[in-house]
Amino acid sequence: MALEQQLQNQVPDLMGDDLFGEDPALQHWQSQLACQEARQSLADYGQKLGSAYWREQGALANRQPPQWRGWSAQGERIDHVDFHPAWHHLLSLGMEQGLHIWPHQPQPGQHLLRAMGFYLHGQIEAGTLCPLTMTRAAAPLLQSDPFQEWAARLDINQYDSSSQQMVEKSSVLLGMGMTERQGGSDLRGCTTEAHPDGQAFRVYGHKWFLSVPQADGHLVLAREHEQFSCFLMPRYTEDSLNRRYIRRLKDKLGNRSNASAEIDFDGALAWRVGQAGRGIALLAAMAARTRIDCVLGSAALMRQALVQSLHYCRHRRCFGKQLIDQPMMQAVLLDMSLESEAATHLALFLVDLQERANDPVAQSVLRVLAPAAKFWVCRRAIALCAEAMETWGGNGYIEDGPMPRLLREAPVNSIWEGSGNVMCLDVQRALSQEGVLEALQADLRARTGDDAELGQAAQEVLSAVSQAGGRVWTQKLLTLYQSCLMRQVAPDAVADLFTTHRLQQGPAAVFGLEGVEQACWYLHRSWPRLQAS
Template identity: 45%
Template sequence: MSDLVPGLRAATNQPPPLVGHNVVTADLALTDALVRHGSPELVDDLAPLGEEAGTEEAREHGMLANRHHPELTPYDRFGNRVDEVEFHPSWHWLMERAVGHGLQAAPWEQQESGAEHAHLRRAAGFFAWSQTEPGHGCPISMTYAAVPALRADDAIAKEWAPLLAARSYDPGVRVRSAKTGALAGMGMTEKQGGSDVRANVTSARPTAEDGWYALHGHKWFTSAPMNDVFLVLAQADGGMTCFLVPRVLDDGTRNRIDVVRLKDKLGNRSNASGELELDGTLAQRLGDEGRGVRTIIEMVAATRLDCVLGSAALMRHALAEASWHVAHRSAFGGLLVDKPLMQNVVADLAVESEAATALAMRLASAVDRPDDAHEVALRRIALPLAKFWVCKRTPAMVAEALECLGGNGYVEESGLPLMFRESPLNSIWEGSGNVNALDVLRALGREPEVLQAWISEVGAARGGDSRLDRAVDDTLALLGDSMGDSGALESGARRLAGQMAACLQGSLLVRFAPAEVADAFCGSRLGTAYAGTFGMLTSGSLREVVQRATPTT
């Protein structure tokens, strides 16, 4: 029968898999931002990472790492408590390359040695490599974020920072002196408190050794419990304090860290998030007693940036799959990409993705200028703004991209279901939407320089688009109207944060993006009754927007 019907077993009108493209150089929004805030050499430097991220091998490892879940082994076969988590080899493949590309703590040491654009380079690399698989970005992000907090104690920083910055992936439970590289985690939240870490009840009692304490309590979420060292918060006599908890003590004995269970999460399955019990766990005080939240705040800033980068990466990955699909799939007599309504949808997705990418890279560039007062103030206000807005926009955007693939997008093999499940994560991690919106109000109320930094940043585009100008004026008016009423101010915090973030994105696009992208953004996101459903653009050259966003191989 097959001889009579040639090609009976061959699928037709199916797009080829999106492999063989360079995830960095094929992303014009990303490369433009790298040149704008850094240099063309950054693009060249990251091109090998982008090439590897776009390979069929990387895609397969990402799939396998999520198909084969981490497994907890509380005891060894002799009955010894070991609390080890085993990962699939594909997890280690992804981790080895992420560390090797310097996506963990390497930028901090590079910055100290005078390297330019170290954090921008790392942010772009993290953004691109996260598109291979999102889960392994968690330990990479926590390791990156740990170094600023470690600087609260010079001695501790000298012991751990070089290992965290090393480009050597060295998994396994071993003493620090026997490792060529290390990874960090954190344990903040507890059952009764969640984001309210001041409600934590884990206690810290001083030991006979100066600076060391015994911790007693629990941690509700600790990602990557196989990491080498953890930053945790606990109640000491002087109040909430930050501690460093090594998994293995200097004498080679394992610290008392009991992994009670691994969480069954909504999103990725590659990473392990554990619930820990601490019972006499030894920890080194990091900073003064009672200053735990202040000590950890720089870690929070770094992980918030990675939340923005991670969400922007999900957007870009979903957009790439959608635009690639419609460029190769035919329906109703022609390619989907040539259908005006589908063109509108994909162009709208592309605008959303480019706005997120532009804002994320702008914030990363600010980390490279810690001595610039404007950059410091802008980072303070724009991080919670971007964390709130970009992370909130991601689930709807990824869902729309999935729909572009139709039923194929609903099948696990496409990768879109994993992206969709993952899409709410960064809005929850490191402070929910409400926490970040309220942090914006806190910054505006306590640090007047942050509002001026926002005004200066959006003001750089003044006169470039009347819709953006009106949106900035309306946002300032909204802020002024609410300042005298604390209840109204808090109730409207999300609206204010969303408008301020959209104005920042609009300013960047008006100044730097192609005219058709900026026009579409300002016409749909600023000063309109935009319903939030993609595919409702009324301005902009849609075909050009889609072409700019579609990957090439």
């Protein structure tokens, strides 16, 4: 059989797509950016990331995961983590875009600009998001006098991969270490201890999960005289590797490009950050910032899974039609497109709340919605990525394509920084704080306005507030907010479809909205490239 015949009905790799310009949700949110230069920066980044080169870099970084080298050829302890060069290229790209920078005097739209870049980056490679988000989330904790040299290097847009002490580097990356083998999410089970040593401390103990072990410094939780304090632990001291020793790298289901380690502390040098006894509160504030990035990262995976499905179904022919023209496949793709768009709007809405740092109502609403969104959106990403894999049939299960990596990547955001039950308990805690429930009620009244359907749903959610923090209640709150956002920013037909199938009926166990007229219009709007076919 001729080679040409063997290759019939095969789908080409997706490349050269415009991640920014072809995303309807981003087109709404970019209008919030007053600066044309900022909008152009996002447009350029989206086009660059969609190229064949950067897609291949993302695949390479995951195909060859990091390796730990504990000792040099001479027997010296080095604890070096070797990465594929693609990892360094992608991390450098993200830092050039400023994805690791926390603006200390933010201009309007600055958080939003960074969030959209983070979302674009996460569609091509998710592992490099970890050091970027850790560094950014830690930065506000290091603005006091003892850490000025660190703080100055956190704002540099140039990646420095060298392994040396902080003062010899142009820029630095940070990680975090809280979880221990016996405690998990219960941070009060921490047994690691810090003992004074002049102006510094010596830390003894371990961490079961240490993010970004190759980072230049880590914020670590440790006991100090029966109090829990936060400490900055450098990777290198003035003359040697600090006394923090990698035990092994974790062999993870997904997030393969990124290193996570078990680590021991044997008198490791560290400096206290903030007041004694404030460690859990400080690291919880850092975690709150990373949770928003978890939602953004999951929305990014959902968007990429959707686009890969649309691309495949546009090119693949089955039972006499293109897959995308088969009614049942249209129903699945349409449902996925609604889920993806609503997730993106919600993620960027959280960032919009974050922008309004001086608005107490916005901050109270954010305190509830950030853990709630992490619970719901990150969980939905797992289901959507699994459904997207099925749209490819058997080809979706093969490692040559993008779908296995997307599916493996999806669970990490649901688990990292607190799994589902922990998030729901955090929602409960937030609503128990003074003024938070009242702020949520006021915000929902303003958002539902005269819309009878949304108003009724809000009344039902708020009347069941005694169940607040339960998984079902949290899901209902999130779908209500997503419905409000879709009503605000999406075309009426799209918003109607979402509210009918999510708010009224509740999310189904399977994807598929059958019997929807003009399904092609919805799909073309989701990914305008389809209109060229």
